[in-house]
Amino acid sequence: MSxxxxxPLVLGNVVGDIVDPFYPSASFKVFYNNKxxxxxxxxxxxxxxxxxxVQIGGRDMRTLYTLVMVDPDAxxxxxxxxxxxxxxxxxxxxxxxxxxxxxxxxxYECPKPIAGIHRFVLVLFRQTVRxxxxxxxxxxxxxxxxxxxxxxxxxxxxxxxxxxxRENGCGGRRYR
Amino acid sequence: xxxxxxxxxxxxxxxVNHTFGSSSSSSSRSSPSSKSSMIFPQTPRRxxxxxxxxxxxxxxxxxxxxxxxxYENQHHNQHQNHIHLSDxxxxxxxxxxxxxxxxGPLNRPVSISPPVDNxxxxxxxxxxxxxxxxxxxxxxxxxxxxxxxxxxxxGNSQSSNxxxxxxxxxxxxxxxxxIFSPGLSDMIMxxxxxxxxxxxYPKKRITEVPAIGNDRRQRRMIKNRESAARSRARKQxxxxxxxxxxxxxxxxxxxxKQQCKxxxxxxxxxxxxxxxxxxxxxxxxx
Numbered sequence: 001m002s003x004x005x006x007x008p009l010v011l012g013n014v015v016g017d018i019v020d021p022f023y024p025s026a027s028f029k030v031f032y033n034n035k036x037x038x039x040x041x042x043x044x045x046x047x048x049x050x051x052x053x054v055q056i057g058g059r060d061m062r063t064l065y066t067l068v069m070v071d072p073d074a075x076x077x078x079x080x081x082x083x084x085x086x087x088x089x090x091x092x093x094x095x096x097x098x099x100x101x102x103x104x105x106x107x108y109e110c111p112k113p114i115a116g117i118h119r120f121v122l123v124l125f126r127q128t129v130r131x132x133x134x135x136x137x138x139x140x141x142x143x144x145x146x147x148x149x150x151x152x153x154x155x156x157x158x159x160x161x162x163x164x165x166r167e168n169g170c171g172g173r174r175y176r
Numbered sequence: 177x178x179x180x181x182x183x184x185x186x187x188x189x190x191x192v193n194h195t196f197g198s199s200s201s202s203s204s205r206s207s208p209s210s211k212s213s214m215i216f217p218q219t220p221r222r223x224x225x226x227x228x229x230x231x232x233x234x235x236x237x238x239x240x241x242x243x244x245x246x247y248e249n250q251h252h253n254q255h256q257n258h259i260h261l262s263d264x265x266x267x268x269x270x271x272x273x274x275x276x277x278x279x280g281p282l283n284r285p286v287s288i289s290p291p292v293d294n295x296x297x298x299x300x301x302x303x304x305x306x307x308x309x310x311x312x313x314x315x316x317x318x319x320x321x322x323x324x325x326x327x328x329x330x331g332n333s334q335s336s337n338x339x340x341x342x343x344x345x346x347x348x349x350x351x352x353x354x355i356f357s358p359g360l361s362d363m364i365m366x367x368x369x370x371x372x373x374x375x376x377y378p379k380k381r382i383t384e385v386p387a388i389g390n391d392r393r394q395r396r397m398i399k400n401r402e403s404a405a406r407s408r409a410r411k412q413x414x415x416x417x418x419x420x421x422x423x424x425x426x427x428x429x430x431x432x433k434q435q436c437k438x439x440x441x442x443x444x445x446x447x448x449x450x451x452x453x454x455x456x457x458x459x460x461x462x
Binding site: 005006007008011012013038039040041042077078116117163 | 399402410416
C-alpha cells in the first residue's frame with residue numbers, strides 16, 4: 001500500500017510542530033520499564049510514571065548531548081494552548097551512557113494527559129561544548145526550536161515520540 | 177484573466193441566461209466564461225430560487241442568507257463592475273456573494289454562497305484557468321455541511337479553479353464571478369461526487385468562518401475531522417513502524433538461517449574428518 005514508508009515523526013507531525021526536518025545522526029533508545037519504546041507507540045501514564053532509561057549509542061564519551069522531553073498537545077490536542085509543555089530537560093549526557101549521567105536541569109514530570117491523546121516527544125541534541133543551560137521559568141509554552149537556537153544546539157540529532165492518554169482511556173471529548 | 181469581466185460580457189456570444197437558471201437554461205454550462213456580470217433575464221431567477229429552496233438543508237442558514245442577500249443586493253448595486261447580475265435578475269443569490277466574499281470571510285452572509293452568479297460554465301477553458309472545476313459539482317447536501325466548504329468552494333472558484341481541491345486562499349479576484357455561477361448550477365444539477373467533496377476537505381480554510389447559524393455544530397465537525405486525521409496519522413505511524421520491524425526481522429532471519437546452514441555444513445565436514453581421524457588414531461602407544 002504505502003510505497004515509501006513515512007517516518008513516524010513526520011506522520012505524527014512532530015516534524016513541523018516541534019522540530020524542523022533533520023537528519024538523524026545519533027543512536028538513541030528509550031526504555032520504559034526495560035522495554036524499548038518505539039516511535040509512535042501508545043503508552044499509559046502508569047507505564048511512563050518514572051523516567052525512562054535513555055541510552056545513547058556511540059563510542060566517544062566526550063561528546064555530550066542534551067535531551068528535551070515535551071508535550072506539544074497540552075492541554076488538549078485540539079486546543080494546544082500550552083504547547084509545548086516541558087517534561088524533562090537533561091544536559092551534558094555523555095555519549096554511550098544514559099541520562100542519569102547528565103545534568104538534570106528540569107526534573108522529570110510524569111505525563112498526565114487529561115483530554116485527548118497527547119504526543120510526548122523526546123528530542124536529542126548534540127552539544128559542541130559542555131555548557132550550562134538555565135531552566136526556563138515555567139514548563140508551559142516551551143519552544144524547542146528557540147531553545148536550541150538560544151543555546152547553540154543546532155539541529156536535533158534524534159527524536160522519538162509516543163502517544164499517551166488518560167489511564168482510563170477515553171481521552172475523548174468532555175465538553176463541546 | 178479575471179479582469180476581463182465586463183468585457184467578456186459583451187463578447188460573450190451566449191445568451192444571457194446562463195448564470196441563473198442553471199437548471200433551466202442549457203446555455204449555462206456552456207457559456208464560456210461569462211466572467212463579468214451578465215445581465216440576467218428574469219426568468220431563470222425563479223427557477224434558481226426554487227431549486228435553492230428545495231435544496232436547502234439548513235433552513236436557518238437559508239433564512240439568513242435571504243435576508244442578507246436582499247440587503248446586500250441594494251448595497252451592491254453600486255458596484256456594477258463585478259458580478260452583479262444578481263442584483264437585478266436574482267436578488268437573492270448572486271453578486272453579493274462575491275462582494276461579500278471579497279469583503280472578507282467574516283462578512284460572508286451565508287453558507288450558501290455558492291449560488292454566486294454566473295454560470296461561467298465550468299467547462300470554461302479559460303486560457304488562464306486550468307481544467308474546469310470539478311468543484312462545482314458539489315452535491316446539494318454539501319452546501320449544508322459547512323460554510324467552510326463553501327468558503328473553500330468560493331476560494332476555489334476564485335482562484336480560477338486551477339487546482340480542483342487546493343486551497344487557494346487568496347484567489348479573491350474580482351473577475352471570478354463567472355466562476356461561481358457554474359458551480360451553482362452544477363451543484364444543483366450534479367449529484368454529489370465524492371471526489372468533489374474530497375477536494376474541499378484538505379483545505380485549511382475550512383477552519384475559518386463557520387456559518388452564523390450552526391457555529392457549534394460546525395466547529396465540532398471541524399474538530400472531529402482534525403481529530404480523525406490525527407488518529408489516522410497515529411495509526412499509520414504505528415503501521416509503518418511495525419512494517420519496518422517486520423522487514424528488519426525478516427532480513428535478520430534470513431541471515432541467521434544462512435549462517436545456520438553454513439555452520440551445519442561445517443559441522444558435517446568436521447564430523448567426517450574426525451571419523452577418519454578416529455580410525456587412524458585408534459591405537460595407543462603400547
